[in-house]
Amino acid sequence: MQPISLSEPFTLPNGHVIKNRLFKSAMSEQLGDKQHNPKTGLATLYQRWAKGGIGLSMTGNVMVDRNALGEPKNVVLDERSDLTQFQAWASAGKQNGSQIWMQLNHPGKQIPKFLCDKPVAPSAISLERGLEKGFNIPRALTDSEIHEVIGKFALSAKLAKQAGFTGVQIHGAHGYLVSQFLSSRHNQRDDKWGGSLDNRLRFVLELYRAIRAEVGEDFPIGIKLNSADFMKGGFTEEESMHVVQALSREGIDLIEISGGTYESPSMMGSKNKNDPVKASTAKREAYFLDYMVKVRKLVSTPLVVTGGFRTAPAMNEALQTSATDFIGIARTMAVDPDFPNKLIENPSHGMPLDVPTTGKPVLDKIAMVGLVWYEHQMWRIAAGKHADPKLSAHGVVIKTILSAGWHAFKKRRA
Structure with a gap:
């Protein structure tokens, strides 16, 4: 067999062709306007990424319910949205033969206190590990409300297609509502939506x-x-594999694998402070590739692994395992929109990323510098500027406080 290259096209089972194996994973852009429509900068940002050579761009999470926002500046797509602004965003993301899919999400109980007094969730169980200070205890959804939420996802997907997006992605990771339904820790219902794993996965299947x-x-x-x-x-990992197989049987087109939640943010590179990334994993750059190897033996559905990739050799090595069909990248794209083109043109190209810091660990944690620094890079690109790899972390903190106050640093998505 010929080695698979990053530049090689991939045809999904439904016939859609993605021009290469590079997949921009979702990042929260925080570029919604006061009506939660996309600002014009989103079109500028995604056009820049399309010209940079990405095969498939996944948008940051678009909310399906304007009464359930994970962050103040989320974009919402519903019957009240202005589709013309979404159409401009979709058109920009399709430049240069790229595809742009919309990620659809409902935060469930992961809504900061200052945005919602009483969020909803599968069960009335609060977040833990200190997060209960920033998030209110949710109330359990009723059966009829669950069906309403499912309908909101379906409507948003329909509108995304009408606006010209080339696909949609359900956000079922990182502790948001779909993830909450799947977890026996957060879903302790005693009806058809909870209890056994088959009941807990009913929500995502119906959705x-x-x-x-x-x-x-x-x-x-x-x-x-x-x-x-x-x-x-x-x-658990075993439960996740069961869900993957169930969705594969349903005919889902693409599965992206990540991991963790707000309470245990392994998607950021570590399961928890006492369980750092293994040296072998760090060398390979892919946080979740071991899992993917196991999953590939169970399903033929196209797969994406995201988390940790920085160099073309590591990406190509991951493709050769056949455990993944696409390489998910994110933060590197915020620093260098041309990263995909450079990876394809130079098989040894890489871009290690320094951890942005103010030099004061406590301030870094409070201000969530590791997240907002990349948001500011995206805002620069959205404004028609170049990203700035030397952007001051102190400056980012000051600008964020001036523009949005300390509320901007309440717990954010990943």
């Missing part, structure tokens, strides 16, 4: 079926799933 009914068989639907929550009593 997928509702979207499919709205968009048709030939429109791509993907999902982002946790390999595990890495928390006692949470979603």
Whole structure:
């Protein structure tokens, strides 16, 4: 067999062709306006990424319910949205033969206190590990409300297709609502939506079926799933594989694997402070590739692994294992929009990323410098400027406080 290269096109089972194996994973852009429509800068940002050579761009999480926002400046797509602004965003993301899929999300209980007094979730269980200070205790969704949420996802997907996006992705990872339903730690219902794993995965299956009914068989639907929550009593690796197989049987088009939650943020490179990334994993750059190797033996559905990739050799090595069909990249794209072109043109290209810091660990944690620094890079690109790898972390903190106050540093998505 010929080695698979990053530049090689991939044809999804439904016939859609993605021009290369590079996949921009979702990052929260925080570029929604006061009506939660996309600002014009989103089109500028995604056009720049398209010209940079990415095969498939995944948008940052677009909320399906304007009464359930994970962050103040989230974009929302519903019956009240201005589709013309979404159409401009989709058109920009399709430049240079790129595809742009919309990630759809509902935060469930992961809504900061200052945005919602009483969030909803599968069960009335609060977040833990100190997060209960920033997030209110949720109330359990009723059966009818669950069906309403499913309908909102389906409507948003329908509108995304109408606006010209080339696919959608369900956000089923990182502790948001779909992830909450899957986890026995967060879902302790005693009806058809909870209890056994088959009951807990009912929500995501019904959600997928509702979207499919709205968009048709030939429109791509993907999902982002946790390999595990890495928390006692949470979603396990074995359960994740069961869910992957169930979704594969349903006909889902693409599965992206990540891991962790706000309470245990392994998607950032570590399961927890006492369980750092293994040296072998760091060398290979892919946080979740071991899991992918196991999953590939179970399903033929196209797969994406995201988390940790920085160099072309590591990406090509991952492709050769056949454990993944696409390489998910994110933060590198915020620093260098041309990163995909450079990877394809130079098989030894790489871009190690320094951890942005103010030099004061406590301030870094409070201000979430490791997240907002990359947001500011995206805002620069959205404004038609170049990213600045030497952007001052202190300056980022000051600008964020001046523009949005300390509320901007409340717990944020990953």
